[in-house]
Amino acid sequence: xxxxxxxxxxxxxxxxxxxxxxxxxxxxxxxxxxxxxxxxxxxxxxxxxxxxxxxxxxxxxxxxxxxxxxxxxxxxxxxxxxxxxxxxxxxxxxxxxxxxxxxxxxxxxxxxxxxxxxxxxxxxxxxxxxxxxxxxxxxxxxxxxxxxxxxxxxxxxxxxxxxxxxxxxxxxxxxxxxxxxxxxxxxxxxxxxxxxxxxxxxxxxxxxxxxxxxxxxxxxxxxxxxxxxxxxxxxxxxxxxxxxxxxxxxxxxxxxxxxxxxxxxxxxxxxxxxxxxxxxxxxxxxxxxxxxxxxxxxxxxxxxxxxx
Amino acid sequence: xxxxxxxxxxxxxxxxxxxxxxxxxxxxxxxxxxxxxxxxxxxxxxxxxxxxxxxxxxxxxxxxxxxxxxxxxxxxxxxxxxxxxxxxxxxxxxxxxxxxxxxxxxxxxxxxxxxxxxxxxxxxxxxxxxxxxxxxxxxxxxxxxxxxxxxxxxxxxxxxxxxxxxxxxxxxxxxxxxxxxxxxxxxxxxxxxxxxxxxxxxxxxxxxxxxxxxxxxxxxxxxxxxxxxxxxxxxxxxxxxxxxxxxxxxxxxxxxxxxxxxxxxxxxxxxxxxxxxxxxx
Numbered sequence: 192x193x194x195x196x197x198x199x200x201x202x203x204x205x206x207x208x209x210x211x212x213x214x215x216x217x218x219x220x221x222x223x224x225x226x227x228x229x230x231x232x233x234x235x236x237x238x239x240x241x242x243x244x245x246x247x248x249x250x251x252x253x254x255x256x257x258x259x260x261x262x263x264x265x266x267x268x269x270x271x272x273x274x275x276x277x278x279x280x281x282x283x284x285x286x287x288x289x290x291x292x293x294x295x296x297x298x299x300x301x302x303x304x305x306x307x308x309x310x311x312x313x314x315x316x317x318x319x320x321x322x323x324x325x326x327x328x329x330x331x332x333x334x335x336x337x338x339x340x341x342x343x344x345x346x347x348x349x350x351x352x353x354x355x356x357x358x359x360x361x362x363x364x365x366x367x368x369x370x371x372x373x374x375x376x377x378x379x380x381x382x383x384x385x386x387x388x389x390x391x392x393x394x395x396x397x398x399x400x401x402x403x404x405x406x407x408x409x410x411x412x413x414x415x416x417x418x419x420x421x422x423x424x425x426x427x428x429x430x431x432x433x434x435x436x437x438x439x440x441x442x443x444x445x446x447x448x449x450x451x452x453x454x455x456x457x458x459x460x461x462x463x464x465x466x467x468x469x470x471x472x473x474x475x476x477x478x479x480x481x482x483x484x485x486x487x488x489x490x491x492x493x494x495x496x497x498x499x
Numbered sequence: 500x501x502x503x504x505x506x507x508x509x510x511x512x513x514x515x516x517x518x519x520x521x522x523x524x525x526x527x528x529x530x531x532x533x534x535x536x537x538x539x540x541x542x543x544x545x546x547x548x549x550x551x552x553x554x555x556x557x558x559x560x561x562x563x564x565x566x567x568x569x570x571x572x573x574x575x576x577x578x579x580x581x582x583x584x585x586x587x588x589x590x591x592x593x594x595x596x597x598x599x600x601x602x603x604x605x606x607x608x609x610x611x612x613x614x615x616x617x618x619x620x621x622x623x624x625x626x627x628x629x630x631x632x633x634x635x636x637x638x639x640x641x642x643x644x645x646x647x648x649x650x651x652x653x654x655x656x657x658x659x660x661x662x663x664x665x666x667x668x669x670x671x672x673x674x675x676x677x678x679x680x681x682x683x684x685x686x687x688x689x690x691x692x693x694x695x696x697x698x699x700x701x702x703x704x705x706x707x708x709x710x711x712x713x714x715x716x717x718x719x720x721x722x723x724x725x726x727x728x729x730x731x732x733x734x735x736x737x738x739x740x741x742x743x744x745x746x747x748x749x750x751x752x753x754x755x756x757x758x759x760x761x762x763x764x765x766x767x768x769x770x771x772x773x774x775x776x777x778x779x780x
Contacts, residue, residue: 209617213629220633332757334709336716337732337750344743435622439713454717457632465632469625476621 195488195495203477210473211263215256217469218462263470269463273456278467281452286471288358289448292441293434293475295368300375300433305422307376308383312418313410315388324380331377335436339370339443356445367444371436375429382425386418393417423490427483431476438472502694505770515766521759529575536569541724549742559744561735567744570726571752577727578753581638582707585645590700592646593653594689597696600654601661602684608658615654623648623710628719636719638727644714645707652703653696660692660776695776698767705760712753728753 243249250258262268268278307327311320330338346366347355354363390396391414399409438450445451453468488494510519528535537557544564552559558567600611618626627644634640664670665688673683708728714720715729716736723734728749735745768774 205613206617206620210621217629217632221635329758332705332709332761333754334712334716334729334750336713337746337753340732340736340739340746341750344739344746348740431620432622435624438624438628439717442717453628454719457628458636458718460635462632469629469632472625473621476625480620 192489192495196485199481199484203481207474207477210477211260211470212256214466214469214473215259217466219252221462263467268467268470271456271461271464273459273461274464278463281464282449282467282471285448285452288446289437289441289450292364292367292371292446292448293437295364296371296375296437297430297433299368299372300379301422301426303372304376304379305383305419308380308422309387309415309418311380312384312387312391315384320384324384327373327377327380331374335370335374336439336443338373339366339440342366342370343444358446363444363446367437367440367446370440370443371433374436375433378425378429379422383418383422386421387414390414390417420491423483423487427480427487430479430483434475434479435472502697502771505767509763509766509770512766512769514762515770518759518763518766521755522763525575525579525756525759528572529579532572532576536566536572538566538569540570540573540726541565542569549738549745551742552744558748559742561731561742561745562738567731567748570731571728571749574726574728574731574749574752575756577638577721577725578708578711578729579756581642581711581721581727582645582704585642586649586700586704586707588642589646589649589703590653590696593650594657594693594696596650597654597657597659598661598684598689598692601658602665602680602688612654612658615651618647619651619655623706624713627710627714631714631719636722638721638725641711641714641720645710648710649703649707653699656699656777657692657696660695661688664688664691694771695773698764698771698773699777701767702761702764705757705764708753708757708760 240249248255266279268282270276271278271281274281307323311324314320343355343366346352353365354360357363396409396413399413400406437448438453440446441448441450442454449468449471453465453472456462456464456468484494509515532540542565544560547556547560547564548562550556550560550564556566556568558571560566561570596611596615600608600615623645626648627641630644630647631640634643670683670687673687678686711720711727712729712732715727715731716733718730718733721727721730723730731749732746735742735749739746768777
């Protein structure tokens, strides 16, 4: 298992380097010289050179990247242009909100998705199966920001059940989690249902029926174990997408968080903040995928062996 | 089944028929928006701001008194136009990358797929935000973001099709007859790999409409006064409690279109019997 972990880490290294290089390059690919953004109008040529030297902009791009990455990994992501604070402080202030939303949404998606999927499989072909599965599937196709806005209109404004926006109390988390979660619930419920239906057709299940076991006992004792494997696989593959859903939803609910920070900074062209947020979110997706892979490998030895 | 016949037979299924009608309607609205719309999309009338739906304004008006129904019709043109063009470009690029990687194999395959897989590893919205950071907000950047964000999917699918087809006997026979690489690839492999990639492209158009709307809502896509469905909601959110129709109707337009695309696409997959081929890649 440790060997598998190390191999996965090594495989992630090139992805991380490429991802961070692209994030680094943003500043250099934006039209115009990065120094022009920092200089005041009418600044002298000496001041330009001074700034270029200060930020290392007179050195080769590869060296600049190495220095930037080294600084980033030691917790120095530069200074925000508009907010005039170290980017790391901004990220650290926003990170807990994103984590709370992302992890709650992941938990919600998994618990509700598995329950609904299993129930739909148990009652396969019934009206419950058809209506519920079609309903959540349709919900998952819609733009999540629009679902969020509708929930604000219905549950916060009309019914007054939850706060409209912000993150001052725990119940401010309910509507954002529902909004992020619908996509995850649809995905997991579909996979769970398909897995249960498939396992139910295998020979050992027929044997269990022949032995005279009750349908309920077969379902809960025998099917569950086999059917949850594909769910862990899809969770591992898509955990980044569920966490990524938080990026859009935070902004809709005016919640603090990395997504809100990123979108606001993009609008203001505050590039150090944009880079810092993208780097963190990219690493978050990679970390999520890694944890998902490890969970899968821990449950299924075949996955571990395939890698060696 | 030929794709033309399949398009028709998918439109005759219980799922496909209503979806096909909706899609024809949306495309019709997009093409003839300026003739169908009762008002110009940018005609302001501050005396009539934030009016609820009525006979004069079927879906109400926004904060500048612009007719929402007219704006949604024009929005169909922008949202659908951007999604279809960008996904078209994405499918074309994906086909080129995937076909070359799958046919050449070896280091060319590994190199191309390493580049492709880099975008595969991250959610489309993150890739889109990176590209918008580089290119700046706007409709053009949105199109590029969609093209790049979805390309990996088509490249992987095309590559898997080409690899599967490469081993077929008729390809070996063509090689034996002395056909060149270009001939084999363009005359035999790509045409046979095309159907699943095109259907995947159609389904992705629904996702692209949602991504375009999301970026528009963030104020990073279409800029005012252009009425893309997402951008309209971005402007309307300030008056959301006063005039909720500005949020509800454009979103409903997206919802109806996207659900129709998915239902029709699903019927098409069944008609063509390519569900298994779509899972590859």
